[in-house]
Amino acid sequence: xxxxxxxxxxxxxxxxxxxxxxxxxxxxxxxxxxxxxxxxxxxxxxxxxxxxxxxxxxxxxxxxxxxxxxxxxxxxxxxxxxxxxxxxxxxxxxxxxxxxxxxxxxxxxxxxxxxxxxxxxxxxxxxxxxxxxxxxxxxxxxxxxxxxxxxxxxx
Numbered sequence: 001x002x003x004x005x006x007x008x009x010x011x012x013x014x015x016x017x018x019x020x021x022x023x024x025x026x027x028x029x030x031x032x033x034x035x036x037x038x039x040x041x042x043x044x045x046x047x048x049x050x051x052x053x054x055x056x057x058x059x060x061x062x063x064x065x066x067x068x069x070x071x072x073x074x075x076x077x078x079x080x081x082x083x084x085x086x087x088x089x090x091x092x093x094x095x096x097x098x099x100x101x102x103x104x105x106x107x108x109x110x111x112x113x114x115x116x117x118x119x120x121x122x123x124x125x126x127x128x129x130x131x132x133x134x135x136x137x138x139x140x141x142x143x144x145x146x147x148x149x150x151x152x153x154x155x
Contacts, residue, residue: 006056006087011096014051014063021060022053029079033140036077041065044076050100054080054089064093066101066109073101073151075111078120090123098127102151109151112144121145 014022019038026035045051050066062080066073075097080090098109112135113120129147138144 006061006084006089008056009061009087009089009092010055011052011092012055014045014053016045018053018060018063022063025060025063025079025081028081049076050097050104052093052096052100054084054093056084056087056089062089062093064097066097068101068104068106071105071107073098073106073109075109085119090120091127094123094127098149098151107150107152108148110146110148112138112146114139115143115145 019041022041023038026041029035041051044065044067047067050064050068052064053060054062059081061084062078064078065076067076068074075094078090078093078097080093101109109129111124111129113124115121115134124147127149129149131145132148133146135144135146
């Protein structure tokens with residue numbers, strides 16, 4: 001498949017038929033000490049969490065999981081296959097998840113991101129998230145930024 005091209009991105013709800021592709025994306029994007037297992041994905045699916053996939057040319061290119069508790073939306077995980085990065089797919093998934101969180105009554109979103117993950121950090125900052133703290137050793141030996149965004153802001 002040709003890299004660097006994705007004309008139409010379709011975001012849709014996850015279903016179990018996508019599980020193998022999601023596990024494959026997870027393996028590609030995260031090292032073994034922090035990647036989620038099929039059981040974790042099943043947990044979020046069965047819990048009824050916001051779980052979306054992005055499809056490009058018939059291929060599942062990425063996913064996002066967000067969970068709501070009270071008025072907080074936790075962006076649990078977002079990942080895009082390497083060959084589909086820098087095409088706006090991650091931003092599209094994030095926007096869709098945040099819109100759904102807001103529609104379900106969440107007033108604030110938060111997430112954790114590895115301090116070394118500059119592309120993701122830039123995406124979150126561009127989306128309006130702000131760093132409010134650091135969790136030492138969140139990813140084993142690596143620290144994570146905690147980021148928040150108000151969802152009830154106008155504009």
